[in-house]
Structure formats: structure tokens, C-alpha cells
Amino acid sequence: MTGREGTDQQQWREGIGRLERFFILTAAECPYAMGKKAVYHQAAFSRLNDETMALFLEHGYRRNGNCMYNMRCPDCSLCVPIRLRTGRLQPNRNQRRVWKKNQDVEVEIAPLTMSQENLTLLQRFLSTRFPEGQSSAESYYGGFFITSTSRCFEVRYRVEGRLLGVAIVDAAPLWLNAIYFFFDPDQGWRSPGTLNILTLHHICAVQKIPLLYLGYWIDGHAGMGYKNVFRPHELLINGVWQEKV
Numbered sequence: 001m002t003g004r005e006g007t008d009q010q011q012w013r014e015g016i017g018r019l020e021r022f023f024i025l026t027a028a029e030c031p032y033a034m035g036k037k038a039v040y041h042q043a044a045f046s047r048l049n050d051e052t053m054a055l056f057l058e059h060g061y062r063r064n065g066n067c068m069y070n071m072r073c074p075d076c077s078l079c080v081p082i083r084l085r086t087g088r089l090q091p092n093r094n095q096r097r098v099w100k101k102n103q104d105v106e107v108e109i110a111p112l113t114m115s116q117e118n119l120t121l122l123q124r125f126l127s128t129r130f131p132e133g134q135s136s137a138e139s140y141y142g143g144f145f146i147t148s149t150s151r152c153f154e155v156r157y158r159v160e161g162r163l164l165g166v167a168i169v170d171a172a173p174l175w176l177n178a179i180y181f182f183f184d185p186d187q188g189w190r191s192p193g194t195l196n197i198l199t200l201h202h203i204c205a206v207q208k209i210p211l212l213y214l215g216y217w218i219d220g221h222a223g224m225g226y227k228n229v230f231r232p233h234e235l236l237i238n239g240v241w242q243e244k245v
Helices: 003-015 017-022 050-058 093-101 116-129 137-145 185-190 192-207 225-229
Strands: 024-029 037-044 062-064 067-071 080-085 106-111 152-159 162-172 175-183 211-217 233-237 240-244
Touching: 017 037, 050 162, 050 175, 080 192, 093 192, 116 137, 116 162, 116 175, 116 185, 137 175, 152 192, 162 185, 162 192, 175 185, 175 192, 185 192, 192 211, 192 225, 211 225
Parallel strands: 175 211
Antiparallel strands: 024 037, 037 067, 062 067, 080 211, 080 233, 106 152, 152 162, 162 175, 233 240
16 A cells, blocks of 8 residues: 555545444435446435545545435446546547537536526436436435535536536535536537536636546446546546546
8 A cells, every 4th residue: 555545545534434324325226227226325414524525535425415425236336436637638539529519608607506497408308318217307406416515516508598508516626526417408419418528627627626526437338438538537446546548
């Protein structure tokens, strides 16, 4: 173990390890339709400071509402945390093309807003992407997005005033955590998912935020495969962040 890794583990034991007693294991259907039972290691918090959130993110935890969780599925380890280190990204040809063809898109950063405009777009997105699902836009905001645990913002994308997409993010001086992104299904030709990651990375560069957390990457999963093409990226494997060029 290197000195840096030893320091990180000590911070984990002293900072997050003492919170272990608040966590429970909860079983549910796999949210990524991998056909297996998912097990969440989770706990709810009213408020976490930036340093504690940084430790959670560093160790592969995600946020869902006021809950922090990671996956502890007994027969599956496909959910791999992925992040970008600001300034390291080398956009490929397609990503540069996406950035260029979306120069007409306006970007706004604002506090999280459960507006009718946002709800209408999210409901269209959910109905198109998950037609068999029962979740509503209101339940996504109330149960998934809205939080008192961290500072939550939204990044809005507009074309001639019309809402194209919304990214829900948590942010602090040392990290930006991408929670969710939804967009107008009729605007898929713009590659909005790629545009969103490029924009979040640009925001990190401008604000000098060193780390951009992108959630989970699942090898072979159609809805997550695009994250893997942002290179170099880092994957959390066996407790160690490893760069993939």
C-alpha cells in the first residue's frame, strides 16, 4: 500500500467508517435490468459537508435523494464507478463533432427547480425511454433529485428558449457529481448525453473543479456504454481508481 493509499484508507476509517452503523442492506430488483437481485448498502443523512461527500464519492458511493449508497450485490459486480479528471479528457472525433454541431445550445446553471417545464420534459423522457415503467416525473424529483444532503444544482440546455435537457448535479469546490440527465426525445440527433458530459467537464475546467463523477458504468449496457468512450477516464476497481486511456 502506498503512502497516499494508506492516508486515504485512514481518512475513510476516521471519516466514513464511523458512520457504518447507520447503513443497512436493502434488496430490490436490479435498476439496470441485469436480471439479478440488487443489494444496496445505504443510509439517509440530513446533511453532509463537502469533505464527507468527497470521501463517499472517492469510495464509490452514489446519492439518491438524502440516501448515500453503493451496490453490494452478491452475484454481480458489473456496476463500476467512473469519473473524469479535469484537464485529462481528450475528446475523440465524434465528441468534437457533437460539441461543434451544438453551438446553438444555451447553457444555464441554477438551483434545482421542480418547475412545470422540467416536469413536463422529464415525463416525456421517461415515457419514451421507459414506456413500461410506473414512475412519474414528480416521484423522480421528490424521491431521487431533491436533497438536503448536499448542494444540488441543475444545468439547463436550451435552443431558442426551448428546453432541450436538464442535468441534475451536486457540486463543491473539489468535485462535481452527475446525478441524472434527461432530455427531449425528439432531439436525440444532437447526442445530448455526450453534449452533457462535455459541458459538465467544461464547467469543471472553468471552475477549477478537479473531479467529475459520472455514476456507474456497466460494460455492455446500452444506456451506459457511452461513458466509456470519454478517455482517459478512471474506474474504481477493487477499491483503487485506475486510469483507462
